[in-house]
Amino acid sequence: MKVREGGRKSDLSERPGPFAERLERARCSASKRARRGYVAGSAYELGLRVATEMVVAIAVGFVAGWYLDQWFGTKPLLIIAFAILGASAGVLNVMRTASLSVSAPKEGGEADTKPASKGNDDKPCDLPDNGD
Amino acid sequence: MSEPVPSEHVSGFALDPMHQFKVTSLIKIPFGTINADFTNASLWMVIGVVFVLVVMLAGPRKLVPGRLQSVAEMAYEFVANMLRDTVGDAGRPFFPFIFTLFAFIMAMNLQAMLPGSFAVTSHVIVTFALALVVFVGATVVGFVKHGARYLRLFVPSGVPIVLLPMLAVIEVISYFTRPISLSIRLFANMMAGHTMLKVFGGFVVGLGLLAGWVPLAVTVAVFALEVLVAFLQAYVFCVLACIYLNDAIHMHDH
Numbered sequence: 001m002k003v004r005e006g007g008r009k010s011d012l013s014e015r016p017g018p019f020a021e022r023l024e025r026a027r028c029s030a031s032k033r034a035r036r037g038y039v040a041g042s043a044y045e046l047g048l049r050v051a052t053e054m055v056v057a058i059a060v061g062f063v064a065g066w067y068l069d070q071w072f073g074t075k076p077l078l079i080i081a082f083a084i085l086g087a088s089a090g091v092l093n094v095m096r097t098a099s100l101s102v103s104a105p106k107e108g109g110e111a112d113t114k115p116a117s118k119g120n121d122d123k124p125c126d127l128p129d130n131g132d
Numbered sequence: 133m134s135e136p137v138p139s140e141h142v143s144g145f146a147l148d149p150m151h152q153f154k155v156t157s158l159i160k161i162p163f164g165t166i167n168a169d170f171t172n173a174s175l176w177m178v179i180g181v182v183f184v185l186v187v188m189l190a191g192p193r194k195l196v197p198g199r200l201q202s203v204a205e206m207a208y209e210f211v212a213n214m215l216r217d218t219v220g221d222a223g224r225p226f227f228p229f230i231f232t233l234f235a236f237i238m239a240m241n242l243q244a245m246l247p248g249s250f251a252v253t254s255h256v257i258v259t260f261a262l263a264l265v266v267f268v269g270a271t272v273v274g275f276v277k278h279g280a281r282y283l284r285l286f287v288p289s290g291v292p293i294v295l296l297p298m299l300a301v302i303e304v305i306s307y308f309t310r311p312i313s314l315s316i317r318l319f320a321n322m323m324a325g326h327t328m329l330k331v332f333g334g335f336v337v338g339l340g341l342l343a344g345w346v347p348l349a350v351t352v353a354v355f356a357l358e359v360l361v362a363f364l365q366a367y368v369f370c371v372l373a374c375i376y377l378n379d380a381i382h383m384h385d386h
Contacts, residue, residue: 045364049317056313061305082305085298089305093313096306 046097053093061086149330153254153323173258176250180239188235207235211370218374222381229269230377233262234370241322241362245355253365254322259315266373267311274380285383314372321365325358 065082069075157169187207191200211231215223223230237253244251252258274282286303287296332354335347 052313052317057309060309089302092306
């Protein structure tokens with residue numbers, strides 16, 4: 001804690017910044033850091049999430065096709081079409097999931113290369129924090 | 133725990149890691165043909181809700197917070213920041229809902245880490261009910277805010293008219309995967325984690341004093357991971373709820 005504050009002092013004197021800016025930096029506290037930790041800490045989690053999105057979308061397409069087939073009496077046609085459409089929806093979901101975490105992977109990658117130096121990668125975000 | 137155990141007992145213990153998920157009726161409540169019994173799941177839900185209420189309401193409110201008050205304030209700040217980051221100021225009316233969601237899932241996930249407790253969120257029906265509330269709620273909010281124009285969420289802009297019907301169907305399917313992937317993610321994480329803990333715990337007993345230390349170390353590590361997962365899954369669930377809410381409120385995002 002002490003060491004981190006010492007390291008940050010030079011940082012502070014480097015760019016004093018206007019009050020509003022410092023306030024803004026102070027404000028992004030717990031949630032931002034938690035998210036950063038989340039992204040950095042669990043590539044496994046992201047992988048699992050992406051896999052779930054893909055599988056679930058295909059399943060939803062399949063089930064939708066199944067019931068629509070029963071409804072319209074077009075036995076094999078719609079189930080095939082909707083399974084394919086479901087797969088496309090899965091790709092769409094995966095792309096959206098990936099783009100949701102696009103803002104974070106930059107810091108996440110940094111944190112991955114040097115996981116010990118926590119003070120380093122959230123330089124812009126935790127100035128007057130109560131630490132963790 | 134490390135005493136030698138008769139082998140038939142060991143195999144019975146090690147082979148049934150799913151027994152922990154069994155729902156049993158504690159109090160029978162006759163309610164027509166519907167099974168409305170008070171089960172062990174209900175019991176642990178009540179315990180979790182009481183726990184959250186104690187953390188949030190008990191204790192004096194001081195300017196310099198004590199431990200309990202700090203936890204309550206941190207939880208509040210955490211969810212408030214999360215909501216503001218994802219939805220913005222328009223999300224403020226939904227804070228109570230998101231906070232309740234977060235507190236409930238968090239309490240369920242964490243108390244499931246207590247030995248002998250019951251992992252409520254490892255049942256897909258529970259997580260699906262939660263996800264369905266989020267899904268239906270977000271959809272209703274979207275229709276209330278935008279009326280029939282909310283359906284334009286399914287019409288991507290800048291697309292050739294020939295492809296439009298197909299893409300609209302894809303968007304609709306994508307929309308309906310939301311509650312399912314939301315619930316499956318939470319339930320699968322919790323169930324996988326608890327099953328894994330039980331399996332490794334069975335190894336500890338099975339291998340005994342001689343080699344049981346290895347799985348014991350693994351169990352400790354997995355336990356730590358599970359505590360992290362308990363928090364992360366509550367967080368992910370609520371962030372995604374916020375994102376869906378954001379889509380419903382500001383629908384120009386995609």
